[in-house]
Amino acid sequence: MFQPLRPWQWLLVAITLAALAVLPLLSSNSYVLHVLILSMIFGIFASAWNLVTGFAGLKTFGHHAFFGIGAYSSALVALHSGLSPWLTIWIAALIATVAGLFIGLPILRIRSMPHVAIVTLGFAEIVRITISNLQSITRGELGLWGIPPFESFTLPVLGEMKFSPADKAGYYYLILVLLVFSTGLITLLMRSKSGLALVAMRDAEDAAESLGVNLTRHKLLVFGVSAFLVGLAGAFFGHYIGILTPSAAVGPDLMILVIAMALVGGLGTLSGPLAGALVLTCVVELLRDLNDLRLLIYGAIIVIVVMFLPKGLATLGPIVRRRFTYLRAPTTSPAKHL
Amino acid sequence: MTISLFIEQIINGLIIGSMYALVGSGIALIYGTMRVLNLAHGEFYMLGGYLVFLLVVTCGVPAYLAIPIALLAAFLLGALIQRITIHYLLQREGWAFSTIAVTLGLSIFLQNSALLLFGENVQSVPYYVTGIVEFAGIRIPMQRLLILGVAILTIAVMTYVLKATRLGWAIRATSQDRDAAAVVGIPASRIYLITFGIAAALGAIAAAMMAPIYAITPWSGLPILFKGFVVVILGGLGSFPGAIVGGLLLGVVEAVGVQLTSTEWRDVIAFALMIAVIWVRPWGLFGSKS
Amino acid sequence: MAEAPMLQVENLNVLYGDFQILWDVSMTVGAKEVVAVLGPNGSGKSTVLKAIMGLTPVRSGKIIFEGEDLTKVPTHEMVARGISMVLERRRLFGAMTVRENILLGAYHRSVNKDIASRLEWVESLFPILAERRDQIAGRMSGGEQQMVAIARSLMSRPRLLLMDEPYLGLAPKIVSQIAGIIQRINQEGISVVFNEQNVHLSFGVSHRGYLLESGRMMLTGTGEEMIHSDVIRRVYLGV
Ligand SMILES: Nc1ncnc2c1ncn2[C@@H]1O[C@H](COP(=O)(O)OP(=O)(O)O)[C@@H](O)[C@H]1O
Ligand SMILES: [Mg+2]
Numbered sequence: 109m110f111q112p113l114r115p116w117q118w119l120l121v122a123i124t125l126a127a128l129a130v131l132p133l134l135s136s137n138s139y140v141l142h143v144l145i146l147s148m149i150f151g152i153f154a155s156a157w158n159l160v161t162g163f164a165g166l167k168t169f170g171h172h173a174f175f176g177i178g179a180y181s182s183a184l185v186a187l188h189s190g191l192s193p194w195l196t197i198w199i200a201a202l203i204a205t206v207a208g209l210f211i212g213l214p215i216l217r218i219r220s221m222p223h224v225a226i227v228t229l230g231f232a233e234i235v236r237i238t239i240s241n242l243q244s245i246t247r248g249e250l251g252l253w254g255i256p257p258f259e260s261f262t263l264p265v266l267g268e269m270k271f272s273p274a275d276k277a278g279y280y281y282l283i284l285v286l287l288v289f290s291t292g293l294i295t296l297l298m299r300s301k302s303g304l305a306l307v308a309m310r311d312a313e314d315a316a317e318s319l320g321v322n323l324t325r326h327k328l329l330v331f332g333v334s335a336f337l338v339g340l341a342g343a344f345f346g347h348y349i350g351i352l353t354p355s356a357a358v359g360p361d362l363m364i365l366v367i368a369m370a371l372v373g374g375l376g377t378l379s380g381p382l383a384g385a386l387v388l389t390c391v392v393e394l395l396r397d398l399n400d401l402r403l404l405i406y407g408a409i410i411v412i413v414v415m416f417l418p419k420g421l422a423t424l425g426p427i428v429r430r431r432f433t434y435l436r437a438p439t440t441s442p443a444k445h446l
Numbered sequence: 447m448t449i450s451l452f453i454e455q456i457i458n459g460l461i462i463g464s465m466y467a468l469v470g471s472g473i474a475l476i477y478g479t480m481r482v483l484n485l486a487h488g489e490f491y492m493l494g495g496y497l498v499f500l501l502v503v504t505c506g507v508p509a510y511l512a513i514p515i516a517l518l519a520a521f522l523l524g525a526l527i528q529r530i531t532i533h534y535l536l537q538r539e540g541w542a543f544s545t546i547a548v549t550l551g552l553s554i555f556l557q558n559s560a561l562l563l564f565g566e567n568v569q570s571v572p573y574y575v576t577g578i579v580e581f582a583g584i585r586i587p588m589q590r591l592l593i594l595g596v597a598i599l600t601i602a603v604m605t606y607v608l609k610a611t612r613l614g615w616a617i618r619a620t621s622q623d624r625d626a627a628a629v630v631g632i633p634a635s636r637i638y639l640i641t642f643g644i645a646a647a648l649g650a651i652a653a654a655m656m657a658p659i660y661a662i663t664p665w666s667g668l669p670i671l672f673k674g675f676v677v678v679i680l681g682g683l684g685s686f687p688g689a690i691v692g693g694l695l696l697g698v699v700e701a702v703g704v705q706l707t708s709t710e711w712r713d714v715i716a717f718a719l720m721i722a723v724i725w726v727r728p729w730g731l732f733g734s735k736s
Numbered sequence: 737m738a739e740a741p742m743l744q745v746e747n748l749n750v751l752y753g754d755f756q757i758l759w760d761v762s763m764t765v766g767a768k769e770v771v772a773v774l775g776p777n778g779s780g781k782s783t784v785l786k787a788i789m790g791l792t793p794v795r796s797g798k799i800i801f802e803g804e805d806l807t808k809v810p811t812h813e814m815v816a817r818g819i820s821m822v823l824e825r826r827r828l829f830g831a832m833t834v835r836e837n838i839l840l841g842a843y844h845r846s847v848n849k850d851i852a853s854r855l856e857w858v859e860s861l862f863p864i865l866a867e868r869r870d871q872i873a874g875r876m877s878g879g880e881q882q883m884v885a886i887a888r889s890l891m892s893r894p895r896l897l898l899m900d901e902p903y904l905g906l907a908p909k910i911v912s913q914i915a916g917i918i919q920r921i922n923q924e925g926i927s928v929v930f931n932e933q934n935v936h937l938s939f940g941v942s943h944r945g946y947l948l949e950s951g952r953m954m955l956t957g958t959g960e961e962m963i964h965s966d967v968i969r970r971v972y973l974g975v
Binding site: 414 | 477483485531535538542543544546548550551552553554555556557558559561668672678710711714717718720721724728
Binding site: 612619633634 | 829
């Protein structure tokens with residue numbers, strides 16, 4: 109999975125990136141850009157969640173806490189200190205990392221999956237309620253508004269990068285760069301010694317433990333990186349949307365959305381969460397008129413994917429391929445005698 | 447604050463705690479027998495509330511009939527859900543995670559089905575009994591005493607079932623060792639089905655009793671699910687008696703905590719207690735390590 | 737044609753995932769016979785018994801018991817067919833009492849009658865369990881736990897008893913006690929198949945044995961024949 113890419117895969121990645129890069133030049137439809145920006149925010153979130161849940165085997169359900177912490181930290185620091193969002197998103201990501209390590213330590217002590225699930229859910233609820241209750245600072249459910257946007261600047265070829273509701277190209281390129289950064293970081297991490305140890309031991313933790321492999325340090329590293337990336341995505345989200353409420357930025361709905369994305373795309377794969385984020389964000393937008401049904405459909409998608417496509421859309425690949433090869437070569441030899 | 451007001455708050459905490467205990471014991475039963483963490487458990491509570499509401503308010507059925515009907519319906523719904531989802535997942539690899547994920551999906555699905563069916567209006571049910579009991583300056587509404595009474599009765603019946611009936615023995619045996627239970631002739635999949643149904647019914651009892659004092663909304667399951675989680679962590683995940691004690695304890699801690707801070711911090715107190723317990727005694731306050 | 741044996745296992749293949757554990761395993765057990773399955777750790781002994789009991793899925797092969805193919809029978813119905821099992825490492829219901837554990841042995845409807853006489857019978861085999869009836873099973877010594885496990889498996893009055901390493905981790909004195917019990921059970925007309933790693937222990941009370949190595953049946957015969965065979969020497973002594 110983390111072997112160096114083969115030439116045709118490099119080509120595919122390059123074509124995708126090139127297509128994404130030129131897209132704003134071809135279409136100035138800000139609605140299309142908006143959908144893609146959201147897809148990429150969720151793409152980072154889902155990949156980072158997948159890093160912990162799919163690769164490191166720590167099934168957490170509270171990553172929306174880091175999204176909210178990132179979003180509110182960056183917004184509040186930028187509002188009160190006057191620092192540029194270009195700087196505060198990184199400060200916010202670091203704050204999310206600290207929170208990640210803070211909750212990561214106790215859950216790494218616990219080996220039981222349900223305990224981890226409960227603690228992480230509970231932690232996120234604490235964060236949500238706290239943000240909601242600290243009205244003097246966060247304005248609670250009334251919403252924190254007036255979050256400063258990124259300052260615009262001028263690039264040689266592309267011209268001025270504006271960050272405004274009307275011209276989303278700046279946001280688009282920034283989140284694209286952040287997405288590439290995040291995917292690169294995840295790939296590097298998973299190819300490192302820590303990543304290899306985790307993937308090798310993911311499904312055989314007891315065996316690994318009995319071999320004397322201490323996974324705690326590796327897991328903590330992965331957890332911290334994951335919280336960092338989710339915090340970064342959250343911070344960007346705040347400056348992009350311009351208004352934050354606890355239910356939108358730290359609500360359990362957010363986590364459910366991201367879980368659905370990762371499951372649909374395929375847990376434990378690099379491209380799955382990205383594909384899932386794109387597919388589901390588009391589905392949401394298509395269902396805009398059916399807003400009441402949105403979450404109903406999410407729930408149904410999660411159930412259906414878990415029941416029938418346990419590896420996500422990737423499950424369909426082999427099925428289709430098998431059909432295909434069967435049609436072409438109906439006389440393949442039977443399975444080895446057993 | 448006067449002493450009697452303080453005692454009143456403690457008693458109220460115990461009463462609410464007895465409902466937490468019923469919800470938590472359902473989570474504990476499911477986890478104890480099939481090692482499944484049911485994130486849709488709050489929705490059994492929520493749907494139980496709506497069932498009672500439909501029967502009592504919409505159809506005019508008297509409460510003493512409506513509640514047993516709602517219980518039965520919740521039992522059947524729980525069993526059905528188990529049969530079409532968990533049952534299959536338990537036979538596959540990676541079931542520990544896939545069962546959590548599927549119950550998460552079910553939770554959202556049921557919540558939003560309720561939203562479609564019943565709308566987002568807050569519903570409630572009239573008091574089953576009225577009046578206030580006064581004793582040494584402590585005032586407790588009859589409705590709350592009824593809640594406590596029903597909780598005690600339910601816990602007594604469940605304890606009897608688990609200790610002294612064929613079904614209860616089968617549940618306990620299966621939860622301690624599934625293979626050994628199968629060898630002596632206990633069909634695990636049927637026990638799982640029944641356990642899920644019982645757990646759903648326990649949630650529905652709590653909902654029925656709370657319906658007159660807490661609002662029924664499509665989202666009322668989520669907070670109670672979180673309370674249930676705190677309860678099972680306090681009592682040791684999978685322990686029925688642990689969940690009962692954990693529920694009462696949580697009720698009292700919240701009541702005292704709210705006196706010391708304010709109502710909006712109630713849930714934070716509960717979760718902080720839970721994380722503290724996980725930190726020092728992951729196997730629960732009352733259980734033993736192994 | 738001789739009468740068919742009570743249990744007949746033919747060309748059994750078992751896989752865990754893609755990993756094949758048993759390769760074309762065949763064996764027979766006659767009525768009132770004690771058969772030992774001998775093999776080193778990890779050779780697949782437990783898997784053979786679990787496959788017979790339906791605790792592990794079978795890829796191919798037949799398991800015929802008294803004329804019926806067991807491969808489609810679920811584990812919880814085995815008791816009704818007359819088969820019972822003592823699992824490896826006892827596997828008691830640790831939080832329940834000795835008496836509750838034993839009574840659960842007669843849980844299945846087909847055997848859930850004459851409880852008093854069944855109890856009397858198993859407690860005559862293990863008098864100490866009558867004294868310890870209210871003790872929590874998980875808190876007893878290994879030897880006592882093994883007795884509870886055997887007592888539980890006998891409550892259904894099986895015709896065939898499968899025992900997975902009944903001597904595992906027991907003191908020598910207890911081992912000979914359990915061996916005596918196996919003989920007693922057999923005298924009552926019950927066939928017994930038990931697993932064992934130790935050559936000498938396995939042939940103490942058995943009429944016949946099988947040698948399993950790396951998932952393949954290598955050898956069968958009486959204890960006398962097997963002890964002197966080259967295969968056993970190769971497997972156990974590496975010569
Ligand atoms: N549930 C399982 N999943 C995968 N492999 C297993 C499982 N149970 C046993 N094995 C493997 O099957 C082989 C045979 O195991 P077992 O039948 O328990 O051997 P024995 O009882 O002779 O010690 C061993 O290599 C063991 O590692
Ligand atoms: Mg074995």
